[in-house]
Amino acid sequence: MAATSTEESDAELLERFDNVRLDHINKHLYRGLLHKELRLSRCSDCGWWHHRPKPICPNCWSKNLVATPVAGTGTIHLLILLHQGPPAEGVDYSTPHPVATVELDEQEGLRFTSTVVGADNDDLEIGKRVELDWIERNGKPYPVWRLANDGGGR
Amino acid sequence: MSIAKRNPNKDQVAFASAATTGFTRSAGEVTQASLALDACVKAIEAAGIDKSEVNGLIGANNGYIQAALGIPEVNYYVGAGVPFGFSIANAVGAVASGQCDVALAYHSIYRNASNSRSASNDPFRARAFASNPNAQALGDGFGPDTVGGAVGYTAWASRYLHEYNESRDLFGYIAVNDRSNAQRNPAAVMRGEPLTMEDYLNTRMIRWPLSMLDMDVPIDGADAFIITTTERARDMKLKPVLIHACTNGQVAQNEEDQTPSLTHHGQHVTVESLRAKSDIWIDDIDVFFPYDGFTFITVSWIENVGWCGLGEARGFIEDNWDKETNRILIKGRIPVNPHGGALSEGGTQGSGHTREAVHQLQGLAGERQVPGATKALLPMGGFFFNAQGSVLRTE
Ligand SMILES: [Zn+2]
Numbered sequence: 001m002a003a004t005s006t007e008e009s010d011a012e013l014l015e016r017f018d019n020v021r022l023d024h025i026n027k028h029l030y031r032g033l034l035h036k037e038l039r040l041s042r043c044s045d046c047g048w049w050h051h052r053p054k055p056i057c058p059n060c061w062s063k064n065l066v067a068t069p070v071a072g073t074g075t076i077h078l079l080i081l082l083h084q085g086p087p088a089e090g091v092d093y094s095t096p097h098p099v100a101t102v103e104l105d106e107q108e109g110l111r112f113t114s115t116v117v118g119a120d121n122d123d124l125e126i127g128k129r130v131e132l133d134w135i136e137r138n139g140k141p142y143p144v145w146r147l148a149n150d151g152g153g154r
Numbered sequence: 155m156s157i158a159k160r161n162p163n164k165d166q167v168a169f170a171s172a173a174t175t176g177f178t179r180s181a182g183e184v185t186q187a188s189l190a191l192d193a194c195v196k197a198i199e200a201a202g203i204d205k206s207e208v209n210g211l212i213g214a215n216n217g218y219i220q221a222a223l224g225i226p227e228v229n230y231y232v233g234a235g236v237p238f239g240f241s242i243a244n245a246v247g248a249v250a251s252g253q254c255d256v257a258l259a260y261h262s263i264y265r266n267a268s269n270s271r272s273a274s275n276d277p278f279r280a281r282a283f284a285s286n287p288n289a290q291a292l293g294d295g296f297g298p299d300t301v302g303g304a305v306g307y308t309a310w311a312s313r314y315l316h317e318y319n320e321s322r323d324l325f326g327y328i329a330v331n332d333r334s335n336a337q338r339n340p341a342a343v344m345r346g347e348p349l350t351m352e353d354y355l356n357t358r359m360i361r362w363p364l365s366m367l368d369m370d371v372p373i374d375g376a377d378a379f380i381i382t383t384t385e386r387a388r389d390m391k392l393k394p395v396l397i398h399a400c401t402n403g404q405v406a407q408n409e410e411d412q413t414p415s416l417t418h419h420g421q422h423v424t425v426e427s428l429r430a431k432s433d434i435w436i437d438d439i440d441v442f443f444p445y446d447g448f449t450f451i452t453v454s455w456i457e458n459v460g461w462c463g464l465g466e467a468r469g470f471i472e473d474n475w476d477k478e479t480n481r482i483l484i485k486g487r488i489p490v491n492p493h494g495g496a497l498s499e500g501g502t503q504g505s506g507h508t509r510e511a512v513h514q515l516q517g518l519a520g521e522r523q524v525p526g527a528t529k530a531l532l533p534m535g536g537f538f539f540n541a542q543g544s545v546l547r548t549e
Pocket of ligand 1: 043047059062
C-alpha cells in the first residue's frame with residue numbers, strides 16, 4: 001500500500017507496536033490498524049486474498065500484493081470461550097472471554113480472528129453474522145467483532 | 155495433489171528396543187537431558203548392544219547426549235521435533251540410506267514454567283526455558299484473541315460440535331478410555347486416579363469447549379529407542395518391530411484459523427499417503443494408537459482412518475465401549491492407547507504411544523498385553539503442522 005502523508009513511518013510503527021514481531025511483510029496490516037482499517041493482503045494480479053501476510057501470492061506467485069481494507073462483514077466459523085489465559089488489557093476471563101474466527105465475505109476460507117464485543121456469550125454461535133468494529137486496547141485502535149444487526153445466520 | 159505413495163523401504167528398518175523412565179508430575183532435581191539419558195541407557199541395554207554400536211542420534215541436544223553417554227563416533231545426528239513420528243520417519247530415512255546403521259532415538263519431556271504452575275516455582279526450570287525462542291515476549295499484538303497454537307484444536311472442536319450437532323461428552327469418552335487404560339500402566343502419571351464421565355463433565359473448563367481433562371498432562375520423563383536395519387535387529391536381544399510404513403501430512407493453508415475444513419487438513423494428507431504405502435490397515439491391526447494431545451484429536455483420527463464416517467465417532471465409540479473395563483475395545487479386542495495415552499500416561503508427544511506399540515508387539519506390555527499382538531497403527535499429531543502416521547508389525 002502506497003504510504004500517504006498521514007501514514008506512519010516504519011520507525012513510528014515500530015514504536016507504536018513495540019511488543020509485536022513486526023517485519024517488512026506484515027507491517028502493512030499493523031499500519032492499517034492505526035487507521036481503523038483491517039487491511040489484508042490481496043493480489044493485484046489475480047485478486048486472491050490471503051491471511052496472514054506472505055511475501056508472494058500463494059495462488060499465482062505474484063509479488064504485487066496490496067494491503068487492502070476488507071468490508072468487515074462475515075460469519076462466525078470457529079468460536080471458543082476462554083476461562084483463563086495470560087493477563088491482557090480489557091480481557092475478562094471470568095465472563096468467559098469469547099474468541100471468534102470469522103469467515104469474511106470477500107472470499108471463501110479467508111478468515112480473521114478476534115474477540116466479540118457487545119453480546120452475551122449465550123447469543124454467540126457459529127454461523128451468526130458479524131461486523132468489524134474498533135475498540136481501544138493498549139492505546140491503539142483494535143479490531144473486534146460485533147453481532148450484525150440483522151443477527152441471523154446464513 | 156501429489157501424495158507420496160512409494161514405500162521402497164517397507165519393513166527394512168525396525169525398532170530393536172524401547173524404554174522409558176516412567177512419568178511423574180515432578181521427577182525432582184533433574185534436567186530434560188538427564189531424563190533423556192536415563193531412557194537412552196535403558197534402551198541400549200534392552201537391545202543388548204554395546205553403546206559403541208550406536209552411530210546415529212535422533213533427538214534434541216544430541217551433542218550433549220553423545221558426550222554424556224560416551225558414544226565414540228556418530229555419523230548421523232538430528233533434532234527431529236515433535237510429535238515422535240518425525241523421529242520415526244527420520245530413522246527410516248537415515249538407516250535405510252546408510253546415513254547410520256544403529257540409531258538411538260529419544261524424547262524427553264520436562265514440565266516448564268508456562269504449562270505448569272508448580273514448575274513455575276522452580277527457578278531452575280524457569281531459567282531452562284528463558285532462551286527458548288518460543289518464550290520470547292514478542293507476540294502478534296492480538297493478545298489472547300487467537301486460535302493459534304494448541305488453541306486451534308479447541309476452535310475446531312467447537313466447529314465439530316456445531317457441524318455434527320454433537321456434545322462434549324463425546325470427548326469425555328476419550329478421556330475416560332485413556333484414564334481407565336492408565337490404571338494398568340505402572341509408568342502412567344495418572345495411575346491410581348480413575349475417572350468417570352461424571353467427573354469429566356464436572357471438570358473446570360479451560361477454553362470452552364475443552365476442559366482440563368481434554369488436554370494432555372504435563373510431566374517429567376523420557377522414552378528412548380534403538381532403531382536399526384531389520385536384518386541387524388534380528389541379531390539383537392528382543393523381537394524386531396518392523397516399521398512397515400510411515401509418513402507426515404500438511405496442507406497449504408495450515409495456519410490454525412485458515413485451515414480449510416474438518417474434511418481437509420494434515421490428517422487427511424497423512425491417511426491418503428499411509429494407506430497407499432501400507433499393506434496393513436484397520437481391519438488387520440491388534441492395537442490402535444491415535445494421538446491424544448487433545449481428546450478431539452483422537453475423535454478425528456478415529457473417523458479419519460476410517461473406523462466410521464465423519465461425525466459418526468459417537469456411534470462407533472458407544473458400539474465398541476467395554477462396560478466392564480470402562481474403555482474402548484474395538485470389536486471386543488482392540489484397545490485404544492492401552493498405556494493411557496498423552497491424556498493419562500503423560501504428554502509425551504507420541505513417544506509414549508510408540509514405546510507402548512513396540513512393547514505390545516514384542517510381548518512386553520505386562521498386564522496390558524494384547525494376546526498375540528503383531529500389528530499396530532499409530533496415527534499421530536494433529537491437523538496443522540504435525541499430522542503423521544506409522545504402521546508397525548512383527549515378522
Ligand atoms: Zn495472485
